[in-house]
Amino acid sequence: MNEQNDRMTCETLLIETKGLCDLMMHGTIExxxxxxxxxxxxxxxxxxxxxxxxxxxxxDKGWYPSAQAQSQQISQTKQxxxxxx
Amino acid sequence: xxxKELLYVEDALNHExxxxxxxxxxxxxLGDPALKNIMTDMARMHQNIFDKLYELL
Numbered sequence: 848m849n850e851q852n853d854r855m856t857c858e859t860l861l862i863e864t865k866g867l868c869d870l871m872m873h874g875t876i877e878x879x880x881x882x883x884x885x886x887x888x889x890x891x892x893x894x895x896x897x898x899x900x901x902x903x904x905x906x907d908k909g910w911y912p913s914a915q916a917q918s919q920q921i922s923q924t925k926q927x928x929x930x931x932x
Numbered sequence: 933x934x935x936k937e938l939l940y941v942e943d944a945l946n947h948e949x950x951x952x953x954x955x956x957x958x959x960x961x962l963g964d965p966a967l968k969n970i971m972t973d974m975a976r977m978h979q980n981i982f983d984k985l986y987e988l989l
Contacts, residue, residue, distance in 0.1 A: 853964050860974075874940040883937045
């Protein structure tokens with residue numbers, strides 16, 4: 848029960864942190880004033896770092912299972928764009 | 933600072949204040965000590981971001 852509560856708390860914070868990444872990214876690209884842009888850019892990097900910390904903690908506990916793309920699908924995608932190089 | 937930038941700064945300050953409160957509350961509620969430490973660190977980081985954005989005003 849305690850672990851379930853911890854998981855729900857982390858899930859909520861991960862969603863909120865992802866939303867904050869979005870806000871900081873828009874703050875950066877919409878700011879022309881150098882010091883404002885720099886502050887949002889640094890805030891974006893810091894927020895991405897926090898998002899990764901939460902994700903890594905959840906993944907370590909098996910709370911965030913992720914799948915790997917099949918090698919055949921990767922090859923197909925690579926082939927699709929091969930003539931761009 | 934443009935009016936649009938000011939709106940973004942205000943929005944970000946509100947979110948940082950909210951996130952600091954959430955992380956502090958979560959640190960109290962979480963059972964796992966490692967997660968508690970992460971949330972405590974994150975509460976501090978949100979305060980730091982808030983301070984840097986507030987300095988723009």
